[in-house]
Amino acid sequence: MSSITIEKSASKGINDLLRHLLSTGKVDAVLAMRMMPDTGAWDLALVTDVKNLKELKPLAPVMTVNASQVLSNLSLSGKKIAAVLKPCELRAFVERVKREQGSLENLFTISHTCGGVFPLDLVAEGKVDRLLPKYEKVVSAGEIPSNIRDTCKACEHFIPMNADIMVSAAGECKPGEGCMIYLNSDKAREALSECTGEHGSAVLDSTSLEKLATARAREREKLFSSIEKDCSGLDGLVNIFGKCVGCHGCSRVCPICYCTLCDFESINFDYNLPYFEEHLARKGALRLPPDTMLFHMGRLTHMSFSCVGCGMCSDVCPVGIPVAAVFSRTGESTASIFDYLPGRDVTEEIPVMIFKEEEFPELG
Amino acid sequence: MKDKKEKSSNSEFTPKVVGFLCNWCTYAAADLAGGSRLEIPSSFSVVRVMCSSRIDHNLLLTTFFKGADGILVAGCHPGDCHYGEGNYYARRRFAQLKKVMETLDLDPERLELVWVSAAEGNRYAEVVSDFTEKIRKLGPNPMNSSTRF
Structure with a gap:
């Protein structure tokens, strides 16, 4: 070189x-x-x-x-x-x-x-x-x-x-x-x-x-195991994302979340009376602002495999949710099933834009 | 998730299961099963979609958050997609959602993907009954009892 x-x-x-x-x-x-x-x-x-x-x-x-x-x-x-x-x-x-x-x-x-x-x-x-x-x-x-x-x-x-x-x-x-x-x-x-x-x-x-590299790998394991302990299962996720104020700052600063017409900013999440009535009839109480957990889960499923772990999201979170750690851990695990590493090669296709005819035999 | 064990013995529990069926294969299979007078659990609700690949993650997540105890996604067998390759994309996207649920320890077994062709009316009835039974054993979706999200 x-x-x-x-x-x-x-x-x-x-x-x-x-x-x-x-x-x-x-x-x-x-x-x-x-x-x-x-x-x-x-x-x-x-x-x-x-x-x-x-x-x-x-x-x-x-x-x-x-x-x-x-x-x-x-x-x-x-x-x-x-x-x-x-x-x-x-x-x-x-x-x-x-x-x-x-x-x-x-x-x-x-x-x-x-x-x-x-x-x-x-x-x-x-x-x-x-x-x-x-x-x-x-x-x-x-x-x-x-x-x-x-x-x-x-x-x-x-x-x-x-x-x-x-x-x-x-x-x-x-x-x-x-x-x-x-x-x-x-x-x-x-x-x-x-x-x-x-x-x-x-x-x-x-x-x-x-x-x-060795020190970083050790830190990664430590960070991920602490997240696994505190932020998994329904109770863990409710605890961690229950603090969310719904500002969407994490998504604004995220380099991967590029959609200008984000579903979560759309009319689909413009709450109206029927929404409240339906929800309250079922549960009797409703946390406001609504759907903060759905927002994080939605982001996790839509783009976590491309998360590069830059940490901007955690830095801007006003209530100290370890967003970046949760995304890094989940992203690593979703990327692994496609043998994908975000940013490795510009010719490598995004996992959900391609497929192989024979794969995931355990599904379907 | 926590009260899985105590509820699993509850045979009175009727799970709410939602099926997202592709218009061309599985929805036709559902029609065939109906025409053949096969028994389908009455608690199974069907949403017809034009292709299994059109099901966005947010749709499935919202369905869980709104209280479904189980979700069945069904489409044409691989290679038989009406649009050519929609179900291959659906499979990838499904694998990804399932992996997220697994990683976050969120009952991934409440979500299932199956292929049922238009000719498989019998198989449709079986798949729906088996999945409903599996969800009945798992118990109610714990998301229903929390008011914190």
């Missing part, structure tokens, strides 16, 4: 790379995380002017929105865009492309080995800057920081799949000691042929990430 080594820290190296792409006109815009130097506020930014590049912090462990959501329409604009995505954002975008909600054609996807991101409350409280040095130390030692999202702790796919350009930022790369950039596609090799740095050929040293 072609590679470029830049004698700078990974975060400075990636900024050099973005500068090269934008100033040579290889791309029209850059999409990445940004921190405003005056206020310390974080957001996701689209930048077309080289002078605004210095505000970007592409490798920062912050996800204010799953970038694959905003990238959908941008990717169809015909402009060339370099998008710095976390591995789960890239996988989510691939899932969106499969659903005709975007295109990889005009994109340079840049991703990096990911140590996990901070929950949004820490970001909103302005604590990221203070927490970063310790985060970088823990991640480069191949360990899991204690204050990242629960689903990040339990994420086993922290090495990007199929990014055009991959930057080594966890495990292998020590902060401030050289930045390794791997070029996975012809498009990337062509665009970066004149980028400064030492050009060569190398493969990501995954042995340095083995320790992290």
